[in-house]
Amino acid sequence: xxxxxxxxxxxxxxxxxxxxxxxxxxxxxxxxxxxxxxxxxxxxxxxxxxxxxxxxxxxxxxxxxxxxxxxxxxxxxxxxxxxxxxxxxxxxxxxxxxxxxxxxxxxxxxxxxxxxxxxxxxxxxxxxxxxxxxxxxxxxxxxxxxxxxxxxxxxxxxxxxxxxxxxxxxxxxxxxxxxxxxxxxxxxxxxxxxxxxxxxxxxxx
Amino acid sequence: xxxxxxxxxxxxxxxxxxxxxxxxxxxxxxxxxxxxxxxxxxxxxxxxxxxxxxxxxxxxxxxxxxxxxxxxxxxxxxxxxxxxxxxxxxxxxxxxxxxxxxxxxxxxxxxxxxxxxxxxxxxxxxxxxxxxxxxxxxxxxxxxxxxxxxxxxxxxxxxxxxxxxxxxxxxxxxxxxxxxxxxxxxxxxxxxxxxxxxxxxxxxxxxxxxxxxxxxxxxxxxxxxxxxxxxxxxxxxxxxxxxxxxxxxxxxxxxxxxxxxxxxxxxxxxxxxxxxxxxxxxxxxxxxxxxxxxxxxxxxxxxxxxxxxxxxxxxxxxxxxxxxxxxxxxxxxxxxxxxxxxxxxxxxxxxxxxxxxxx
Numbered sequence: 001x002x003x004x005x006x007x008x009x010x011x012x013x014x015x016x017x018x019x020x021x022x023x024x025x026x027x028x029x030x031x032x033x034x035x036x037x038x039x040x041x042x043x044x045x046x047x048x049x050x051x052x053x054x055x056x057x058x059x060x061x062x063x064x065x066x067x068x069x070x071x072x073x074x075x076x077x078x079x080x081x082x083x084x085x086x087x088x089x090x091x092x093x094x095x096x097x098x099x100x101x102x103x104x105x106x107x108x109x110x111x112x113x114x115x116x117x118x119x120x121x122x123x124x125x126x127x128x129x130x131x132x133x134x135x136x137x138x139x140x141x142x143x144x145x146x147x148x149x150x151x152x153x154x155x156x157x158x159x160x161x162x163x164x165x166x167x168x169x170x171x172x173x174x175x176x177x178x179x180x181x182x183x184x185x186x187x188x189x190x191x192x193x194x195x196x197x198x199x200x201x202x203x204x205x
Numbered sequence: 206x207x208x209x210x211x212x213x214x215x216x217x218x219x220x221x222x223x224x225x226x227x228x229x230x231x232x233x234x235x236x237x238x239x240x241x242x243x244x245x246x247x248x249x250x251x252x253x254x255x256x257x258x259x260x261x262x263x264x265x266x267x268x269x270x271x272x273x274x275x276x277x278x279x280x281x282x283x284x285x286x287x288x289x290x291x292x293x294x295x296x297x298x299x300x301x302x303x304x305x306x307x308x309x310x311x312x313x314x315x316x317x318x319x320x321x322x323x324x325x326x327x328x329x330x331x332x333x334x335x336x337x338x339x340x341x342x343x344x345x346x347x348x349x350x351x352x353x354x355x356x357x358x359x360x361x362x363x364x365x366x367x368x369x370x371x372x373x374x375x376x377x378x379x380x381x382x383x384x385x386x387x388x389x390x391x392x393x394x395x396x397x398x399x400x401x402x403x404x405x406x407x408x409x410x411x412x413x414x415x416x417x418x419x420x421x422x423x424x425x426x427x428x429x430x431x432x433x434x435x436x437x438x439x440x441x442x443x444x445x446x447x448x449x450x451x452x453x454x455x456x457x458x459x460x461x462x463x464x465x466x467x468x469x470x471x472x473x474x475x476x477x478x479x480x481x482x483x484x485x486x487x488x489x490x491x492x493x494x495x496x497x498x499x500x501x502x503x504x505x506x507x508x509x510x511x512x513x514x515x516x517x518x519x520x521x522x523x524x525x526x527x528x529x530x531x532x533x534x535x536x537x538x539x540x541x542x543x544x545x546x547x548x549x550x551x552x553x554x555x556x557x558x559x560x561x562x563x564x
Binding site for chain 1: 309310313314316317318319320321326349350351352353355389391392424426427430431434435439482485489
């Protein structure tokens with residue numbers, strides 16, 4: 001299939017909020033109750049059509065655990081869209097979204113489009129984050145908010161497509177097609193200490 | 206077997222490659238291939254256990270590389286790592302962790318560790334043990350918990366048959382003595398070191414494959430680094446990762462690089478015929494595939510390890526691929542460091558005696 005545009009988008013959010021499940025539901029139409037925790041990152045892609053434009057979405061699904069946070073810039077760098085996910089039954093996870101927004105504003109591409117997804121809406125009874133509060137926050141930062149459930153499928157297509165639309169909109173306003181690819185060069189995080197050690201012990205062969 | 210310096214562990218070892226022909230000499234017979242292949246008669250290997258054991262450490266690895274009963278495997282792993290089980294200390298440690306943040310983080314992962322394994326599914330027998338094991342280990346040792354540790358702890362529970370206390374001390378051994386701690390340090394420095402080695406070796410061994418992986422820009426976070434971080438447990442069927450661990454018990458943690466090279470060698474054609482999407486699918490599906498791990502181990506041994514053993518300096522035989530960073534760290538000891546060649550360790554005799562008859 002001829003693809004007119006290729007957009008890189010990234011999922012971000014606290015661990016276990018359902019980033020992988022949302023991406024899997026969107027791309028494969030499946031929900032796996034027994035999803036493994038994500039280490040490092042996953043990658044999925046989906047071809048969609050918005051109006052007359054065929055688009056390939058390259059979705060980088062990141063690990064949510066704090067320890068992997070340092071890897072995230074490798075993924076949101078050059079991303080044109082970000083899906084920020086929280087779990088409506090986990091208050092902490094909403095504050096994580098707030099902190100991601102702050103980080104993206106500072107570090108990511110200035111044109112990056114956000115969508116916030118309040119996931120696990122099938123567990124409405126255990127809700128800890130009032131919907132109004134989340135929507136108000138989204139509005140304040142100029143992002144769309146979706147109530148989603150990877151389990152039931154509610155809001156899933158909508159939130160990903162919204163990201164694509166936002167990117168397209170920005171593109172048409174700026175007049176130049178936004179280039180984006182899935183490619184990410186290998187980035188090796190090394191700390192000073194290790195470099196010093198390496199020097200000291202010298203190379204081999 | 207060339208004297209080419211391959212994945213050298215120490216500067217010393219490779220500046221004066223010591224190519225001994227010991228393994229090929231008359232006095233030490235060639236180890237028959239069935240000692241590390243799956244389908245050969247088990248009884249045959251069992252008969253040969255003791256004489257082989259007496260012949261020293263070259264044979265030790267072959268013992269581990271046969272298909273073992275679960276109990277014998279666990280005993281051998283414990284012996285190889287010289288793991289001391291301290292029941293009373295574990296009782297003291299148990300339940301001492303009350304840090305709510307730690308509990309919050311660990312609870313997120315308990316049901317997401319080997320989720321398709323029956324003992325780890327809802328109401329599975331190992332779920333509570335895994336939680337306790339992680340809380341005790343992470344809490345008591347004040348480790349910054351990182352995803353991946355859950356899979357390693359889970360693996361130990363599986364192989365020990367759910368023995369939480371013994372799994373704790375083994376986790377302690379592989380973390381602090383075997384080098385796993387450095388896989389999970391802040392920068393994942395050992396994962397990166399291993400990956401660097403892998404690329405360097407792959408470039409020499411399989412230039413076309415290496416070039417192809419480079420061309421498609423296939424992010425190593427999606428495969429190689431996941432393999433290393435979780436000691437292969439995340440991306441391969443359980444039966445395969447257990448066999449990989451057998452291999453690592455023999456060759457040290459650095460053997461992960463060799464295994465990764467063996468895997469790449471084994472799947473060269475599949476890799477070369479896949480673009481980014483194809484590779485992604487191929488590597489993500491390995492966990493549900495019928496991976497011929499015995500063939501991969503065989504390939505791995507032929508690729509590297511035998512050469513390395515031959516080149517190895519006698520005084521530095523504890524591990525083959527330990528990076529330079531470890532030099533000032535606690536030496537990583539495996540069981541054969543503590544035994545002379547003629548001495549048969551008692552634990553081994555016990556482990557062998559516990560080995561039931563063939564499946």
